[in-house]
Structure formats: C-alpha cells, structure tokens
Amino acid sequence: MTATKLMLNEITRVYHDGDTELTVLNKLSLEVKAGELVAVMGPSGSGKSTFLSIAGALLTPTSGEVLIDGESLAGKNGQQLSKLRLHNIGFIFQSANLLPYLKVEEQLMLVAKLADMDKRAAQARSAMLLERLGLLHRRSAYPNQLSGGEKQRVAIARAWMNDPAILFADEPTASLDASRGQDVVAMLAREVKAEGKAAVMVTHDERVLHLCDRILHLKNGVLVSA
Amino acid sequence: MYLALREMRFAKTRYLLIMAIMLLVSFLVLFVTGLAGGLAYANASAVENMPATHFLMQQDASQRFARSIVGEKELNKARSVVGDANAQRLGVQMTTVTGGTDGMKTDITLFGVDMGSWLAPTVVSGSAVSNTGAGEVVVDRKLAEEGITVGSLLHDQTTGLTWTVSGFTENQSFSHTPAVFMNLSDWQQLKQQMAGRAAADPAFAAPFNAIAIQATDAEAELLSQQLEGTAIITKKQAVASIPGYKEEQGSLMMMISFLFVISAFVLAVFFYVITIQKTSQFGILKAIGTKTFYLARSVVAQALVLAAASLAVSCMLVAVMQAALPASMPFQLSPVTIGYTCLLFIAMSLLGSLVSVIQVARTDALDAIGRAAG
Numbered sequence: 001m002t003a004t005k006l007m008l009n010e011i012t013r014v015y016h017d018g019d020t021e022l023t024v025l026n027k028l029s030l031e032v033k034a035g036e037l038v039a040v041m042g043p044s045g046s047g048k049s050t051f052l053s054i055a056g057a058l059l060t061p062t063s064g065e066v067l068i069d070g071e072s073l074a075g076k077n078g079q080q081l082s083k084l085r086l087h088n089i090g091f092i093f094q095s096a097n098l099l100p101y102l103k104v105e106e107q108l109m110l111v112a113k114l115a116d117m118d119k120r121a122a123q124a125r126s127a128m129l130l131e132r133l134g135l136l137h138r139r140s141a142y143p144n145q146l147s148g149g150e151k152q153r154v155a156i157a158r159a160w161m162n163d164p165a166i167l168f169a170d171e172p173t174a175s176l177d178a179s180r181g182q183d184v185v186a187m188l189a190r191e192v193k194a195e196g197k198a199a200v201m202v203t204h205d206e207r208v209l210h211l212c213d214r215i216l217h218l219k220n221g222v223l224v225s226a
Numbered sequence: 227m228y229l230a231l232r233e234m235r236f237a238k239t240r241y242l243l244i245m246a247i248m249l250l251v252s253f254l255v256l257f258v259t260g261l262a263g264g265l266a267y268a269n270a271s272a273v274e275n276m277p278a279t280h281f282l283m284q285q286d287a288s289q290r291f292a293r294s295i296v297g298e299k300e301l302n303k304a305r306s307v308v309g310d311a312n313a314q315r316l317g318v319q320m321t322t323v324t325g326g327t328d329g330m331k332t333d334i335t336l337f338g339v340d341m342g343s344w345l346a347p348t349v350v351s352g353s354a355v356s357n358t359g360a361g362e363v364v365v366d367r368k369l370a371e372e373g374i375t376v377g378s379l380l381h382d383q384t385t386g387l388t389w390t391v392s393g394f395t396e397n398q399s400f401s402h403t404p405a406v407f408m409n410l411s412d413w414q415q416l417k418q419q420m421a422g423r424a425a426a427d428p429a430f431a432a433p434f435n436a437i438a439i440q441a442t443d444a445e446a447e448l449l450s451q452q453l454e455g456t457a458i459i460t461k462k463q464a465v466a467s468i469p470g471y472k473e474e475q476g477s478l479m480m481m482i483s484f485l486f487v488i489s490a491f492v493l494a495v496f497f498y499v500i501t502i503q504k505t506s507q508f509g510i511l512k513a514i515g516t517k518t519f520y521l522a523r524s525v526v527a528q529a530l531v532l533a534a535a536s537l538a539v540s541c542m543l544v545a546v547m548q549a550a551l552p553a554s555m556p557f558q559l560s561p562v563t564i565g566y567t568c569l570l571f572i573a574m575s576l577l578g579s580l581v582s583v584i585q586v587a588r589t590d591a592l593d594a595i596g597r598a599a600g
Contacts, residue, residue: 053592056513058591058592059592079517082512082515082516082517082591083515085513085514085515085591086514086515086516089515090514091510091513091514093510093513097506097507097510099229099507099510099511100236100507101232101233101236101237102229102232102236106232110228110229111514113228114514114515114516114517114520115515142236158514159514
C-alpha cells in the first residue's frame, strides 16, 4: 500500500478530426494521496471525460504515464486493464447506472463474484457497506424502487465493494437535487477518509465543493488549482 | 449464469413471450417431423418392414416395382450368388377390389410372396396362408375399417378373381394403400388372367416384379456385376421410389428446415434488439472490469435456457397429443428422432444468439463515461 494512490505524469491525448489535430490533454500531471477527495471542474468540452477515461484505465494516453496504487498501466493489454479496473478502481457514473434487474445486495455481490471473492466474506462486506451507507433496509429492493439519492449510494457501495485503491466519480450529483447531492458527496468523502483511499470527482456542482480536499480546474489541457 | 438468470427473473414477461414463440415453433417442428415420419410409414411400411436388404429389378424400371419385370433366369442367377433362401420372388400389383359390408371399392396393393419364406407377413389375427391353399389372402388391418373381416370376400375388378380373407397383418402399406398378401400359385393365376390366358396353363411362367434379397453390400455388388440388364437397389432407394414418396417427404422436409431457420432468426432478432437496448449496461459492466467472455456467456446462456425450456414443454405437448391422436392419423416420432430434433433446435438457437455475442464484444467500456445513459 502506497500513500500515492493515483499518479498522472505529463499525460497528453490527441484526437484526430479529419486533417486537424485536437490536443485535449496537454502534459497534464496530477498526484492524489490516500484520504484525499479531489474535485475536477471545467466547462463541457474541456476534456473532463477524456481525463477520467485515461485515469480510470479505459483509454490509453497518446503519451505520458498513469500509475494506479504505484502500478504503471503502460504496456498492459485489454484483459489486464479490465482486471485492474475490477480490483483497483471503483467507478461511480452519472445517474447511478445500476443494473435494473439486480436487487441492491446483488449489485454488490456481482462485483464480488466477478473478482472471485469468497462468498461469505463478500456477504459480510456488502452488509457492512450497506449499513454504513444507510441502505441495509433496502437491500432486497430493485433499482426502480429506489430514490435517486439511494441509487447513487448503492453505486458508491458497489464501487467500494472490491476494496479499490482509488475511486472515480463522473458527475455523481448530476441527477440529484441539492440536499441529496450534498448527502451523497458527504458520504463519499467520509468513505474516502474511513477506508484511507483516494477519490477523484468530476463535477459541475459547486454546492458540493466545500466537502472536497482540493479543487482543480481543467483548462487548456492541464489542471490548475482554483 | 448469475446475470442471465436474474435478468430473466426480472423481465419475466419479455422472456415468457419469446419463450411462447419458441415453444410454438419447436412444437410445430416436432409435430411436422412426426407427421412426416407417420406419412412415410403409411406410404411405404410394406417395403420398410420387409426383412430384405436389397431388391433386384429391371435396369430400365427407374427403381419402381410396378415397372419392373424379372423372371426365373434372374432368380436362379441371384440364388447362385447369395444362396437359395436369400433371394425370393416378389410380385407387386396395384388394383381395385370390391368387398366389405357395403361393397365399396378400395385400392389395394397385391403382394405375391412365397408364404414359407421370410417374405411372408406376420399374421396378427385369423390364420396364415399356406403355399398350397388357393384363393386365400392375408390383408393389412387397415382394411378392417372398410368392414372387412376374416372370411370376407375380395373381388378383383380387372381379373374377376375372388379371394377370401384368411387373416390380418399390420403396418403393411404400399403407396398409402393396404397390402394384400397371396401365395405364388395365386400370383401365377392372377398374372395368367391378366395376360388373357386359359385358367390352367402350366407352361406359363408368371413373371414377377422384383427379387427380394438378403445380402451384404459386397454380395449385392458382385451380383450386379454378373447380371446384365438388371439393377440392384437398396431398400432405402426402393422406398424412395414409391410413387409420391419423395414428393410428400420433400415438401414436409422443406417445412421443417424452414421452421429451424425461422427459430434461429426469431432468437437472433430478439437477442439483437435487447442487446442493443442494453449497450449502455454492457458498457458499465465492462468499465467496472467485467470480461467480454463473461457477458457473451451470459447471452448464450439465456438463449440456451429459452431453447431448452421451450423444447421441454413442447416435448410434453407432443407426448400428450400423441396419446390423444386417433389411430388413423399417421404420426410417428421415435425418441431418437426427438433427440436429434432437439439437438438441432438448440444448435440453431446458439447460432441465433451469435449475432448478439458479436454485438456485446463490440461494446466499448468508454460508453459508460460522460453519457447519461439509463
């Protein structure tokens, strides 16, 4: 276990659009340490999604290096990256994105099953996470029976299930009202501190910024402090 | 299976509807297959149930019994190759008789055989016909439906001959007409009458249509080399050459193969549509680290479960129907045929799910980021 959970070294990503080249990220660097919740802001089209995809091992940068929990992603193939995402990275997407046909508990158990976690240990961990996020009484509900805030909390629990080193959240409050959004991010911050992990949250929502340890803006392909 | 079964549990209506379609198609497949089997049997059972392996016919008879004429010369030659007992005279003649309670006309097929040989029919009620008896016949049980009983008289239209029914055999039809078996001396008399000769002319050697042979393929090959102007055909070829047999089976086979293709397409379309609907779900699952293989297996598992469940139900339906069908309905479905049909059906379902597997493999995990997908 290292104190630096995420390290981005001079990441550049260039898109080709016909004859023109579009540099979305230009030598972007970032270091996130254990216990930190970092907010990344920026207008649409500034490259937030590209940034998140590269940091989350979904997209390969044109140049530069990504280290997750001290492990470099360079030279890994699709299957190895998939395995790394399963074990070391937690994702929270916009509007929750739970599987509609799985009950709350099963959403968590699926992730454990994919990672070949021992069933009893998985049940214990899922119960613990649901308890901490105040969802234990909803564990047999389907996503369509949950409120927006509850869905996002399930998504947070799912992201923590495999004990990842770092968690990426893609506008987790986009589909929530102000107070629910506050609750969800507060829980996220509390989990980061409790588990000694790191989290990077891309957001538009200024009302939740006071809960974050650092606020960065994505401008001209690099991250700058506010 | 974890995802596959839970999704089916959640979207019951959707999967039950597609299962209903699969059920109807697979039931139809089994039913038409049974019907094809039944019709084949009703058409050709007299030849199929003959313990012969090959038939010797005239070369230019297009493998048809009615067109072929062979005589003692060929018989002697055949017997010299395969042995006396293994080559037997076989006369086949379609005709129309009157008989029964209301004197109705019925088409029948006369078989002239040596009643002491392996060509003699198995008698299930009444008594058998000997080689010395005159004017006595064993008839297929189907004639009982026309009011024919043991002791009834059958009057032949063309020759004016009359035969007495001495016993019944079963499952003996030729070209959908019931078979009537007579001994060779009655056959001789029949042919004499048809040739317009006096009733008793010992010098007339009645021709017959074919020689039924019990032999190995090698012996049959040897025989065909030694005999000029004749053809040795297998029992299967002889059956297929019965008038109407190929046409009947051909159209039913076409229906069956279309049903198989339809079932594959129905599944393919269904899974393709729901897979496209679930593209964002697959994207999410891939983003959180699910292997493509796991997702593909899940789609295939669903197709298998659907196919297997609908087959199980349709097999039960077929069993119920088989018990309820009237005896006159030609329907025959052996467990082996059911087994092969089910296997083929499952194979077609797998083929149908393949399109969706490709679609799943193409889904990009990047779809999950930056999109407000449901």
